[in-house]
Amino acid sequence: MNEIPKFHQFMRPLLQVLQEHGEMSRNDAIEAVVKEMGLTEDQMCINQESNGKSLVRGRIGWASSYLRVAGALIGPKRGYFALGQNAIKLLALNRPIKRTDLINFEEWKIHQASKQSKNQLPQESDRDLNIDDSTPEDLIEAGVKLIKEQLASDLLEQMKKMDPYAFESLVLDLLAAMGYGGGSRMAMQGVPRGPDGGIDGRINEDKLGLDQIYMQAKRYADNAVSSEKVQAFVGAMTQGGCRKGVFVTTSTFTSDAKQFAASIRDPRLVLVDGNKLTDLMIQHEIGIETKQVIKISRINLDYFGSDE
Secondary structure, eight states, X not given: OOOOOOGGGGHHHHHHHHHHHOSEEHHHHHHHHHHHHTOOHHHHTOBOTTTOSBHHHHHHHHHHHHHHHTTSEEOSSTTEEEEOTXXXXXXXXXXXXXXXXXXXXXXXXXXXXXXXXXHTOOGGGGSOOOGGGSOHHHHHHHXXXXXHHHHHHHHHHHHHTSOHHHHHHHHHHHHHHTTGGGGOGGGXXXXXXXXXXXXXXXXXXXXXXXXXXXXXXXXXXXOOBOHHHHHHHHHHHHHTTOOEEEEEESSOBOHHHHHHHHHOOSSEEEEEOHHHHHHHHHHTTSSOOOOOOOXXXXXXXXXXXXXX
């Protein structure tokens, strides 16, 4: 039986079938890649030991994730693939694509810089572990970290495509899951859209609504939230007699906005950027589901211990 290609060996075939057929559903694209590479039925029947799912499909999935980060693949709609702006540059290499081919794209650099800033880790920490020098636990930890980083990236991408009203509702769902409003979604309400600087939601911290938290949610693709936007929200809070607020965005806040928020003590204001938002969503399981639970066993030394 032929060895199954590594994940990076699926990158070029995936781009080729999309170049030939245009936008494709995820399943159709995978089937086309399998056909393009001439994989056998025996190869397709090999499953991952951890979850029992197709090893080939899993590796094609990882290939698509890396290409997406590099701007060579996009998701025009849910469950579909299409070529991104950097796809032609990779195809022009006229050879199998490697992970190192992706790192010079600006999209990749931005993604890596975001991870480095978020984790405050040196760039070397993102390099592949040396299998010979790593324990199985090291490899598992590295794999879990990589999966979580990709999940956070995918979550952020999905949120940036949401309808603004749906995004506001998502933020209220998250705050309820975090325990605000007594953990009840019924204690939260959206606010009809008004002029910019208004509020997008109210959270009742008591049953009579005597104490409230105001929320504003900005679903931005790239633009950072300015100090003026934050100040306008604080003005709306003050006008409404509210002393607590949370401003959530899928992007970032400018340094001036952060300084302004840090400078005020009354009302109290918390800023949540895209990285923090995805962390909270993963922690409180909003918009995600558990794919699998891997059981890891070890020797029970007490069982084999002597009575001496």
